[in-house]
Amino acid sequence: MTVCEYKPGLEGIPAAQSSISYVDGKRGILEYRGIRIEELATKSTFLETAYLLIWGELPTKEELGAFEREIYLHRRIKYRIRDMMKCFPETGHPMDALQTSAAALGLFYAKRALDDPDYIRQAVVRLVAKIPTMVAAFKQMRKGNDPIQPRDDLGYGANFLYMLNEREPDPLEAQVFDVCLTLHAEHTINASTFSAMVTASTLTDPYAVVASAVGTLAGPLHGGANEEVIAMLEAIGSVENVRPYLEECLQRKTKIMGFGHRVYKVKDPRAKILQSLAEKLFEKSGRDKYYDIAVELEEAVEEKLGSKGIYPNVDFYSGLVYRKLGIPIDLFTPVFAIARVAGWLAHWKEQLAENRIYRPTQVYSGRHDAPYIPITKR
Ligand code: ACO
Numbered sequence: 001m002t003v004c005e006y007k008p009g010l011e012g013i014p015a016a017q018s019s020i021s022y023v024d025g026k027r028g029i030l031e032y033r034g035i036r037i038e039e040l041a042t043k044s045t046f047l048e049t050a051y052l053l054i055w056g057e058l059p060t061k062e063e064l065g066a067f068e069r070e071i072y073l074h075r076r077i078k079y080r081i082r083d084m085m086k087c088f089p090e091t092g093h094p095m096d097a098l099q100t101s102a103a104a105l106g107l108f109y110a111k112r113a114l115d116d117p118d119y120i121r122q123a124v125v126r127l128v129a130k131i132p133t134m135v136a137a138f139k140q141m142r143k144g145n146d147p148i149q150p151r152d153d154l155g156y157g158a159n160f161l162y163m164l165n166e167r168e169p170d171p172l173e174a175q176v177f178d179v180c181l182t183l184h185a186e187h188t189i190n191a192s193t194f195s196a197m198v199t200a201s202t203l204t205d206p207y208a209v210v211a212s213a214v215g216t217l218a219g220p221l222h223g224g225a226n227e228e229v230i231a232m233l234e235a236i237g238s239v240e241n242v243r244p245y246l247e248e249c250l251q252r253k254t255k256i257m258g259f260g261h262r263v264y265k266v267k268d269p270r271a272k273i274l275q276s277l278a279e280k281l282f283e284k285s286g287r288d289k290y291y292d293i294a295v296e297l298e299e300a301v302e303e304k305l306g307s308k309g310i311y312p313n314v315d316f317y318s319g320l321v322y323r324k325l326g327i328p329i330d331l332f333t334p335v336f337a338i339a340r341v342a343g344w345l346a347h348w349k350e351q352l353a354e355n356r357i358y359r360p361t362q363v364y365s366g367r368h369d370a371p372y373i374p375i376t377k378r
Helices: 037-043 046-055 061-073 079-086 094-108 117-141 156-165 171-183 191-200 206-217 225-236 239-252 269-285 289-308 315-324 329-353
Strands: 021-024 029-032
Touching: 029 037, 029 046, 029 269, 037 171, 037 269, 046 061, 046 117, 046 156, 046 171, 046 329, 061 117, 079 094, 079 117, 094 117, 094 206, 094 329, 117 156, 117 206, 117 329, 156 171, 171 269, 171 315, 171 329, 191 206, 191 329, 206 329, 225 239, 225 289, 225 315, 225 329, 239 289, 269 289, 269 315, 289 315, 315 329
Parallel strands: none
Antiparallel strands: 021 029
């Protein structure tokens, strides 16, 4: 047997063959099913993009209409799920609430054969439809309010913002949020997607697949950097303080949040789109000093660290946009999950098509033939 080199974090080791998305980190390119992210962000919608990711092709008008209708029909959650969520502690993290609720969906829908296309479609529809409702419901219930029911006349993103804020978003806010979801829908094999694929490979049910991915996304090394960007911009406090703050970080060798990426060595294409969305929002509702601080910081970091390939990543501008849309900081990662469920489900389907259970090997570094020492002699 060939002895393979151990790579911590499996860096650079292909773990699957996939046709879902593609990243070129040197040229700053991201494609979903071969279509550039810039095209999808300006011409598609989140639900159309989700369809593209999961079924591999853009839907026809009829296919999209049917998919949207099914999603809208399944946005409500069962009263028992709501009752279960009411028992969650209001101080609990919304990602824990989401993981538990996503797993609980599996209790209510009978397991069926994973090669049954109707079951696959029903699971996709239920998960894409209900996850935003569960995120918004927890936000209301932790304040002691009843959850706000979905509104049939509102689109996918607009309805989420309505359930969250009890206010119908204006068309610009709804459009910006929809684009944010499209930008976060998929990004090749990252930790949460890999987690979904490993879980899927055991042929368990799709609710368990998504619940395991939500649990993985919740970690601060994966989903949480945009929360830290907001804390950093608040700590900087003024445009004048940007350069002294940066100098201090460089001296102390602390990372600047929202900058740098394992794959992108230029500005993340999603950060460019998010910045233009932030500008649109601030143009309409008045400038935000934190946006000015962010722009100055980007310029200063580029001067100091651009030669190392350190540029804004997707998290740098997303927090500013979310905050402007009235999304509380601890819901930034659940919003990421609302979008990424499309990518997870696409990988679930791809995994099932040519499944082999994940069972990697390890390099054993322990001892052998050790004696058993009786407890009285230890
Ligand atoms: N600020 C300052 N310097 C940085 C930064 C940063 N944000 N990111 C990387 N560097 C420097 C490192 O200090 C290192 O310098 P050195 O070679 O002189 O020692 C070099 O660039 C390489 O850095 P690594 O940490 O080895 O790069 P890696 O690919 O392992 O890390 C990561 C990528 C984790 C994203 C890193 O850039 C980082 O911690 N960024 C800040 C947190 C963040 O924004 N995370 C969100 C990422 S996007 C996402 O997950 C959705």
